Amino acid sequence: xxxxxxxxxxxxxxxxxxxxxxxxxxxxxxxxxxxxxxxxxxxxxxxxxxxxxxxxxxxxxxxxxxxxxxxxxxxxxxxxxxxxxxxxxxxxxxxxxxxxxxxxxxxxxxxxxxxxxxxxxxxxxxxxxxxxxxxxxxxxxxxxxxxxxxxxxxxxxxxxxxxxxxxxxxxxxxxxxxxxxxxxxxxxxxxxxxxxxxxxxxxxxxxxxxxxxxxxxxxxxxxxxxxxxxxxxxxxxxxxxxxxxxxxxxxxxxxxxxxxxxxxxxxxxxxxxxxxxxxxxxxxxxxxxxxxxxxxxxxxxxxxxxxxxxxxxxxxxxxxxxxxxxxxxxxxxxxxxxxxxxx
Amino acid sequence: xxxxxxxxxxxxxxxxxxxxxxxxxxxxxxxxxxxxxxxxxxxxxxxxxxxxxxxxxxxxxxxxxxxxxxxxxxxxxxxxxxxxxxxxxxxxxxxxxxxxxxxxxxxxxxxxxxxxxxxxxxxxxxxxxxxxxxxxxxxxxxxxxxxxxxxxxxxxxxxxxxxxxxxxxxxxxxxxxxxxxxxxxxxxxxxxxxxxxxxxxxxxxxxxxxxxxxxxxxxxxxxxxxxxxxxxxxxxxxxxxxxxxxxxxxxxxxxxxxxxxxxxxxxxxxxxxxxxxxxxxxxxxxxxxxxxxxxxxxxxxxxxxxxxxxxxxxxxxxxxxxxxxxxx
Numbered sequence: 001x002x003x004x005x006x007x008x009x010x011x012x013x014x015x016x017x018x019x020x021x022x023x024x025x026x027x028x029x030x031x032x033x034x035x036x037x038x039x040x041x042x043x044x045x046x047x048x049x050x051x052x053x054x055x056x057x058x059x060x061x062x063x064x065x066x067x068x069x070x071x072x073x074x075x076x077x078x079x080x081x082x083x084x085x086x087x088x089x090x091x092x093x094x095x096x097x098x099x100x101x102x103x104x105x106x107x108x109x110x111x112x113x114x115x116x117x118x119x120x121x122x123x124x125x126x127x128x129x130x131x132x133x134x135x136x137x138x139x140x141x142x143x144x145x146x147x148x149x150x151x152x153x154x155x156x157x158x159x160x161x162x163x164x165x166x167x168x169x170x171x172x173x174x175x176x177x178x179x180x181x182x183x184x185x186x187x188x189x190x191x192x193x194x195x196x197x198x199x200x201x202x203x204x205x206x207x208x209x210x211x212x213x214x215x216x217x218x219x220x221x222x223x224x225x226x227x228x229x230x231x232x233x234x235x236x237x238x239x240x241x242x243x244x245x246x247x248x249x250x251x252x253x254x255x256x257x258x259x260x261x262x263x264x265x266x267x268x269x270x271x272x273x274x275x276x277x278x279x280x281x282x283x284x285x286x287x288x289x290x291x292x293x294x295x296x297x298x299x300x301x302x303x304x305x306x307x308x309x310x311x312x313x314x315x316x317x318x319x320x321x322x323x324x325x326x327x328x329x330x331x332x333x334x335x336x337x338x339x340x341x342x343x
Numbered sequence: 344x345x346x347x348x349x350x351x352x353x354x355x356x357x358x359x360x361x362x363x364x365x366x367x368x369x370x371x372x373x374x375x376x377x378x379x380x381x382x383x384x385x386x387x388x389x390x391x392x393x394x395x396x397x398x399x400x401x402x403x404x405x406x407x408x409x410x411x412x413x414x415x416x417x418x419x420x421x422x423x424x425x426x427x428x429x430x431x432x433x434x435x436x437x438x439x440x441x442x443x444x445x446x447x448x449x450x451x452x453x454x455x456x457x458x459x460x461x462x463x464x465x466x467x468x469x470x471x472x473x474x475x476x477x478x479x480x481x482x483x484x485x486x487x488x489x490x491x492x493x494x495x496x497x498x499x500x501x502x503x504x505x506x507x508x509x510x511x512x513x514x515x516x517x518x519x520x521x522x523x524x525x526x527x528x529x530x531x532x533x534x535x536x537x538x539x540x541x542x543x544x545x546x547x548x549x550x551x552x553x554x555x556x557x558x559x560x561x562x563x564x565x566x567x568x569x570x571x572x573x574x575x576x577x578x579x580x581x582x583x584x585x586x587x588x589x590x591x592x593x594x595x596x597x598x599x600x601x602x603x604x605x606x607x608x609x610x611x612x613x614x615x616x617x618x619x620x621x622x623x624x625x626x627x628x629x630x631x632x633x634x635x636x637x638x639x640x641x642x643x644x645x646x647x648x649x650x651x652x653x654x655x656x657x658x659x660x661x662x663x664x665x666x667x668x669x670x671x
Contacts, residue, residue, distance in 0.1 A: 122650060122653055123653060124649055124650075125602055125603060127405070128596065128602045128645075128649055131589070131593075131596075131645065132649070134589065135589055135638055135641055136638055136639050136642020136643065137642075138635070139635040139636065139638030139639035140639060142633070142638075147633055147635065243635075252407075252465055252468075255461075255465065256465065256466075265459050265461065265462065297473075297476040297477055298473075298476075298477070299473070300469050300470075300473030300476060301469075301470065301476070301477060302473075303473070304466055304469035304473050307466050308466050311456075311462060311463075311466060312452075312456060312458075315456035315457055315458045316457040316458075317455060317456045
């Protein structure tokens with residue numbers, strides 16, 4: 001089996017699910033699949049999905065690594081709010097764009113490192129360790145914006161959220177680029193492999209000479225960094241920092257995307273590509289419900305229904321059942337074969 | 344000598360007493376029974392939900408659906424009573440049955456499909472919130488004679504404070520919760536599952552039935568919390584109580600329950616709730632602090648308690664190791 005077919009096999013369930021969902025939406029809403037060029041920029045529902053998916057997709061990249069280390073990062077929604085608040089404050093204070101971006105990314109990494117300290121050094125369970133920043137983070141963001149929705153007027157920074165380059169909206173570049181860089185870093189070096197080793201058994205990995213503590217730190221730092229980029233996109237998109245609502249519950253969407261992408265919450269093997277397809281599935285559902293003309297009240301319940309179906313099909317119990325059916329069928333064939341042979 | 348396991352609880356209690364003492368030194372009026380009565384009433388729904396959360400966390404699980412179930416129950420009751428003219432008691436009963444069944448279903452998914460509780464209850468959170476939107480997206484007010492008599496019922500403290508019916512419900516739930524956790528077979532099973540699920544199963548603990556009961560209990564208490572919340576605000580709104588599950592989890596952790604399961608006390612959660620209420624009351628009394636300081640202080644408290652728990656575990660592990668070394 002070549003590398004490509006193996007990859008395709010791994011991604012098949014997610015790709016099929018995405019295709020089915022897109023198919024259903026295009027049946028309900030004609031014109032869903034059309035893409036047009038207006039004012040030198042691509043328009044259409046599919047492009048919209050790719051743009052709107054940017055924050056969740058970015059979070060998903062970091063979350064996949066964190067989950068692969070057998071952790072979880074609940075704080076990224078709050079980190080979005082903090083980084084957005086920092087970016088908006090600096091922009092309205094008149095700092096130049098590179099400074100704003102550098103400081104925001106730095107703040108995101110610091111948030112990630114804080115989580116890393118709690119998880120890797122103090123050995124606190126990831127879910128609680130990151131809960132601290134999740135609870136306190138929005139308070140900190142409000143402290144930075146002094147409790148108001150901080151708006152700004154700076155077209156170059158706003159372009160991060162709503163601008164386009166060569167016809168393609170900038171958020172798409174940002175998330176695809178980040179995913180590519182981190183994906184290549186993981187898979188073209190041994191990093192990804194070592195992260196998997198840490199996630200499967202941290203003690204064993206440490207004893208084998210893997211610097212598990214450093215890897216945990218970097219996973220959480222990357223997660224913070226991705227959240228910072230997402231925070232800037234969200235802030236630039238609405239030209240304001242809303243400490244209460246920016247990135248609210250996005251961490252849950254990101255976790256769902258990773259789970260739908262087939263990476264186990266118990267750590268170990270991960271696929272950033274599959275997680276990203278998971279993120280696209282979630283965004284397609286969101287956009288699809290909107291363009292299909294359902295009342296928005298149905299949005300959450302349809303989403304929950306689809307997610308429950310996907311989760312049930314992927315659950316260990318059903319997987320074992322499938323494996324059992326397959327095995328009995330194969331052994332049936334085998335028995336048949338041996339009978340033939342003895343005859 | 345205090346057992347190392349109860350040390351987090353004793354610490355929380357000590358911190359609460361000291362913090363309350365400091366508050367009284369600054370604002371003597373905080374000692375009044377009015378403040379205490381209000382503190383209990385304001386946090387009644389959170390306390391009830393936190394009791395369910397304590398059971399779930401003691402068993403090593405987590406329930407993220409709490410806030411959404413509260414919102415669903417409140418809007419469901421409000422619509423039944425306000426728009427359809429159903430008697431409040433019937434509406435309460437229907438809401439409790441639905442929320443309990445909802446919890447059962449989540450427990451069954453966790454047990455039989457072997458999906459992690461975090462993911463199942465996350466999906467449950469979306470489902471319950473979605474169901475609440477379906478019922479109504481508006482804020483539905485309720486007025487009913489029966490509800491007015493319920494709200495009018497209270498015990499007067501000396502000094503003008505009132506122990507309202509809502510606060511009484513919370514206190515009763517805590518009392519029953521403490522008895523169930525420490526004095527019944529179900530409670531023992533919950534601790535056993537949280538301690539080590541494989542050992543529990545080998546010892547003959549009915550893990551499946553207990554898991555389903557735990558989540559059903561959490562669903563039931565979330566439903567009850569929803570009813571209390573409806574009475575407290577006299578309305579139902581599907582966007583309300585977003586993130587209440589986090590406050591409940593924070594109260595449980597501050598109360599000294601380990602999130603890994605198996606160790607903790609319901610009484611600790613009560614102190615956790617009181618401590619959160621105290622912070623809010625202090626901010627109101629101070630008047631210059633902004634509301635977001637609540638979140639930051641709760642975050643700091645969480646940090647302090649988690650580090651404290653780690654230190655205790657580390658210390659007791661080390662003591663155990665030293666003892667074993669001596670024996671050798």
